[in-house]
Every structure is written in structure tokens, then in C-alpha cells.
Amino acid sequence: MTHPPSIDDESLIAALRLSGGRDPVPAHVAAAAQAVFGLRLPEAVTARSTVTTAPAGIRSSDETRLLRFAAAELTVDLEVTSMDGLVDLAGQVSPPPEAGARVEVRTLHLTEARELSPTGQFAVTGLPPGWFSVVCHRPEHSSVATSWTRIRL
Amino acid sequence: MLSVSDVTSGAPVSDQHGISAALAGDQAAWDMLVSRFSGLLWSAVRAYDLSAADAADAVQGTWLRLIESLHTIRDPDRIGTWLFTTAKREASLLSRRNRGERLVADAEHAHPDPALTGHVHPDPAVAVLTADEGRRLWRAVEEMHEPCRSLFRLMAAAPDAGVHQLAGRLGMPSGSYGPTRGRCLNRLRTMLTAQEATQ
Numbered sequence: 001m002t003h004p005p006s007i008d009d010e011s012l013i014a015a016l017r018l019s020g021g022r023d024p025v026p027a028h029v030a031a032a033a034q035a036v037f038g039l040r041l042p043e044a045v046t047a048r049s050t051v052t053t054a055p056a057g058i059r060s061s062d063e064t065r066l067l068r069f070a071a072a073e074l075t076v077d078l079e080v081t082s083m084d085g086l087v088d089l090a091g092q093v094s095p096p097p098e099a100g101a102r103v104e105v106r107t108l109h110l111t112e113a114r115e116l117s118p119t120g121q122f123a124v125t126g127l128p129p130g131w132f133s134v135v136c137h138r139p140e141h142s143s144v145a146t147s148w149t150r151i152r153l
Numbered sequence: 154m155l156s157v158s159d160v161t162s163g164a165p166v167s168d169q170h171g172i173s174a175a176l177a178g179d180q181a182a183w184d185m186l187v188s189r190f191s192g193l194l195w196s197a198v199r200a201y202d203l204s205a206a207d208a209a210d211a212v213q214g215t216w217l218r219l220i221e222s223l224h225t226i227r228d229p230d231r232i233g234t235w236l237f238t239t240a241k242r243e244a245s246l247l248s249r250r251n252r253g254e255r256l257v258a259d260a261e262h263a264h265p266d267p268a269l270t271g272h273v274h275p276d277p278a279v280a281v282l283t284a285d286e287g288r289r290l291w292r293a294v295e296e297m298h299e300p301c302r303s304l305f306r307l308m309a310a311a312p313d314a315g316v317h318q319l320a321g322r323l324g325m326p327s328g329s330y331g332p333t334r335g336r337c338l339n340r341l342r343t344m345l346t347a348q349e350a351t352q
Contacts, residue, residue, distance in 0.1 A: 015290055020310065046221050147218075
């Protein structure tokens with residue numbers, strides 16, 4: 001067992017606290033972790049977050065954030081706006097999927113379903129802040145789910 | 154409360170089995186993973202001086218990442234390391250945001266973690282998270298001079314105390330707590346390295 005100097009402060013603190021045994025896991029944390037299992041989508045392809053640069057002329061303000069998630073076949077762009085303690089999402093799936101595609105915006109506690117416009121757009125308003133994922137269900141292809149992302153106010 | 158040895162003692166066979174069963178949709182197998190690793194993840198994120206609510210969010214994010222990556226796992230033996238590393242990354246993002254860094258959203262940026270999808274070297278950080286190592290750490294702490302010994306004891310005994318409160322109990326200004334803790338951690342690392350050299 002060796003400890004290279006590279007072991008970071010936080011890992012040492014975690015080890016001291018863990019073996020100190022004075023900071024048990026709150027019951028709700030374990031319960032929430034169990035509930036996560038119900039959110040899995042084994043058939044879906046994950047669209048990973050990529051760093052976006054706002055298009056020229058559009059300044060991403062404190063209230064509006066632009067997110068992009070890319071999978072092999074499609075990209076999901078989201079404009080996230082926080083208003084009065086809630087979150088609004090405006091999304092664009094590119095290229096627009098075939099007719100009959102729909103999206104679900106999932107949070108830990110509720111899911112909102114929307115039809116996609118012919119141009120691949122959708123919007124959901126009044127979501128609680130926190131973890132969310134957008135799933136695009138396509139009739140002829142596998143679903144694509146954006147990597148879980150935490151939106152804070 | 155889990156014992157530390159439950160948390161990290163390698164049980165590759167059961168991890169392999171647990172992950173296969175979870176992949177097949179077995180909630181009980183998932184719950185087993187949760188109970189095995191929750192203590193480890195909670196300690197990992199709490200070390201970033203997060204509030205209880207933020208710490209809960211970081212742990213939750215870690216399990217969400219596992220759900221996303223479950224079907225890509227090539228190396229179930231490494232799941233503890235992967236979870237630990239992922240939890241640290243989530244917590245670090247959160248603590249940076251709390252300090253006012255502008256991050257667009259707390260998403261994982263771009264790279265799937267290699268620990269589950271390819272070959273990685275064992276993370277030395279995980280090695281200190283066993284029961285034996287924990288006892289060794291505390292034996293080293295007991296040999297330390299003040300303020301380090303009291304600082305570590307207090308840090309472990311009062312996980313919800315803020316910097317202000319901890320500094321007050323140690324009789325130092327709030328602004329000194331962070332730097333002092335940093336120096337004490339460096340000293341502890343040095344002691345552990347020296348111990349190894351003489352073993």
C-alpha cells in the first residue's frame with residue numbers, strides 16, 4: 001500500500017471522516033439513490049455535453065444558458081432560462097427527426113412529454129431546478145437521451 | 154452506518170454479479186450497490202465542504218452517471234473507484250460554482266470516464282478508504298502536534314460545523330482555518346510516506 005504525494009486533500013479528508021464514522025449517510029440520500037434505478041433507459045444512446053460557444057451577437061446572460069448535447073446521429077441544443085425559481089427549456093433537435101418523434105423532459109420527480117415540431121423544436125416551462133435529461137424518442141431509431149445535467153438557479 | 158470495510162473491500166465477483174443483475178433490471182441488485190457504496194460517496198463529496206443539500210445533489214448526480222454508463226461497463230471490479238472519482242468530480246464542480254465560478258451547467262464535459270470503458274491505473278486515493286488505512290490514518294493523527302491533532306479530530310467529529318465555528322473552537326481566526334488545514338494535510342501525507350519508507 002503506497003500513498004504517492006499525489007493523493008489529494010479531499011480524499012484524505014474523506015478517509016478521515018469515513019473512518020471517524022461520525023457523518024452517516026442521511027436516509028433520504030440512500031433512498032434517492034435507489035429511486036434512480038427507475039430512470040434508466042438501457043436502450044437509449046447518450047448524447048454527451050459539449051461546450052457551446054454562443055453564436056455571434058447572442059450574449060448568454062446570467063438568466064439564459066445555452067447547452068449542447070451531441071450523439072453520433074443527432075444534436076440537442078437547449079436554451080435554459082430561470083424565472084421565479086423555476087426553469088424554462090427551449091430545445092432544438094438537429095437534424096429534425098422523422099415524423100412521429102417526441103421528446104420527454106425528465107426530472108427526478110416528474111416527466112413532461114412534448115411533440116416535436118417539423119423543424120425539431122420543443123419547449124417546456126416551469127420545471128423545478130435540479131437534475132434533468134431530455135430524451136428524444138424516434139419511431140424508427142433508438143432513443144437518444146442527453147446526459148443528466150444539473151440546472152441551478 | 155456501513156463499516157468502511159464493507160465499502161471498499163474488493164468483491165469483484167459480487168460486483169460483476171450485481172452489475173449484470175442491475176443491467177437485467179434487478180432493483181434489488183441496484184439497491185445492494187447503493188448500500189455498499191453510499192457511505193464512500195457521501196464522505197467523498199462532504200470533503201468538498203458542501204452543504205448537506207449540495208452534497209446530496211452531488212451523490213445523486215453520481216448515481217445518475219452510473220445509470221447512464223451501466224451498459225458500457227467493461228470492468229466491474231473498478232466500479233468503486235469509478236464511483237469515487239465521479240463523485241469527486243461532481244462535488245468539485247459544485248464547490249467551484251459555489252465559489253462563484255461561471256460554469257454553464259453542471260454537466261460532465263465530453264469525456265466518458267476511462268475507468269469503466271477501458272484500462273486505468275488504480276487510483277491511489279481509493280486505497281486510503283479501507284478500514285485498515287483509516288485506523289492507520291488516525292494513529293498518525295494522534296501523533297501530530299497541535300493545532301493539527303485537534304483540527305482533524307474536530308473536523309471528523311463535527312461534519313456539519315462551518316469554517317467559522319471550527320475556527321472558533323480551535324481558537325484561530327476564520328481566515329486561518331483553510332490554510333492551517335492545508336498545512337496539516339501536507340504534514341499527514343508526509344508522515345504516511347515516511348511510515349511506508351520504514352516498513
